[in-house]
Amino acid sequence: GTGLTRDSGKNKETFGSSFLYGYNLSVVNAPTPYIKAFYNETWYRRHGQPIDPDTLTLLWSVTVSIFAIGGLVGTLMVKMIGKFLGRKYTLLVNNGFAISAALLMACSLQAGTFEMLIVGRFIMGVDGGIALSALPMYLNEISPKEIRGSLGQVTAIFICIGVFSGQLLGLPELLGKERTWPYLFGVIIVPALAQLASLPFLPESPRYLLFEKHDEAGATKAFQTFLGKADVSQELEEALAESRVQRNLRLVSVFELLRAPFVRWQVITVVITMASYQLCGLNAIWFYTNSIFGKAGVPQDKIPYITLSTGGIETLAAIFSGLVIERLGRRPLLIGGFGLMALFFGMLTVTLTLQDQAPWIPYLSIVCILAIIASFCSGPGGIPFILTGEFFQQSERPAAFIIAGTVNWLSNFVVGLLFPFIQKSLESYCFLVFATICIAGAIYFYFVLPETKNRTHAEISQAFAKRNKAHPPEVKADSAMAEEKANSQPETDPSSTLDSYGQNRIV
Secondary structure, X not given: OHHHHHHHHHHHHHHHHHHHHHHHHHOOOOOHHHHHHHHHHHHHHHHOOOOOHHHHHHHHHHHHHHHHHHHHHHHHHHHHHHHHHHHHHHHHHHHHHHHHHHHHHHHHHHHOOHHHHHHHHHHHHHHHHHHHHHHHHHHHHHOOOOOHHHHHHHHHHHHHHHHHHHHHHOOOOOOOOOOOXXXXXXXXXXXHHHHHHHHHHOOOOHHHHHHOOOOHHHHHHHHHHHHOOOOOHHHHHHHHHHHHHHOOOOOOOHHHHHHOHHHHHHHHHHHHHHHHHHHOOHHHHHHOHHHHHHHOOOOHHHHHHHHHHHHHHHHHHHHHHHHHHHHHOXXXXXXXXXXXXXXXXXXXXXXXXXXXXXXXXXXHHHHHHHHHHHHHHHOOOOHHHHHHHHHOOOOOHXXXXXXXXXXXXXXXXXXXXXXXXXXXXXXXXXHHHHHHHHHHHHHHHHHHOOOOOOOOHHHHHHHXXXXXXXXXXXXXXXXXXXXXXXXXXXXXXXXXXXXXHHHHHHO
16 A cells, blocks of 8 residues: 555645646636726726726736746745755745735735735745746656656646636636635635645655765655655665765756756757747637637637636646656657647637638637647646756756746746737737747757656766767767766766766866
8 A cells, every 4th residue: 555655645745736836827817807807996996097908908917927927936946945945845835835825815805905916926926936846856856767757747737637626616606706706816725735734744855865965764764655665775776876976066056057068958958848838839828718719709608618628638638648658758749749739729820810701610729729738738748847857967956947947937927928919919820929839849859859768867868968079179078988987887887977077077
């Protein structure tokens, strides 16, 4: 039974962390008209005149996208908090943000101040930023390499379940009504409390204990709990081998990571993966599903139910991806996912342009939207977070997640802010912009991304070494030397590329 208990434990912290991120992505969708009316009322009460439509659009854009600014702040805080508290306690403390944000947003209507809602969205973003860096890091460090991908996909599955819950509770029969919309935000307290109750019983990440706290006994105990077996000597040996190389390495800073020649392509790949993840247009579809369906000619009262189907499809696709990722690998899922998205974006443009030609065409638009969502969730939806963990050694990982998170949230903010304006100016052709981004992403991954499934960190950096070598001359000698060393003595030193880096750069 140990195997089962440890998995349900991991799922609890994903429930508290990535679930909330997904929930907050979709929850603003349904109550939009009521929240706008609340803004208008408040404005009228203060200034004695109705709000200007442009001001309202701006306030609404800010409400939606300030979530991403919070996420950026959260991401930049992770390394600082994580250093003192470790992975587990970072996730634990993070619930304080979620609870205070929930209270602010839930009471905004009662208090008659819409600023509370906007500040609440910001704090909720901070929570999301911390969760989306600390959680994949924690999951990557506690899972054996055979199931690293499937477990990493758990993050994506819970984001999807979160989106789905936000849509479900937003139905007019539940909380999507004029008087009850603040409770949509109050509900956030529930997963946060669940996490506060369950996380203390889980051990800290064994790699964190080993590398940053030098606590071998604690790490052994943690490995035993997570792997559900008494003999963890092999896992411990693997981690210790990595730690020996890293003994003289302190945590790498973001600037050092950006400058380091031998991880150059890893960093570029993470940046491009994260940018494609956000800019591929899926957030635009989520933030604005209701208005897109309205324009596709769906009657107003049916929209929430169709929106609900998007959340359902998404969750199923993410679960499918979690089941096949260790069999198919990361590459086909990422390239195929982005390729299919580009195809369906193209079709969606056609159906939206022709929607008045025949009564059944709007329903084709809906099918295209569902297909885009399914393609996204089957690959691009979770893999970026897994890759960020897999590409980097322990000492580089926090800096790597800061870079990934910064790109992630900035792109999210840009899409949330610009999409309404792009939609106004390009109308149904706006999705061609996203199709182009998806194609560009797919082409890049086809040529650059190595397969990482079931490989150790050393093997992955070896796969990148050839590409990284083509840069500055002193690096050439470096990686050649490292490669020779790696070939001559594979047992003693599993990540010699890093070793040479250690002697040259930091020590």
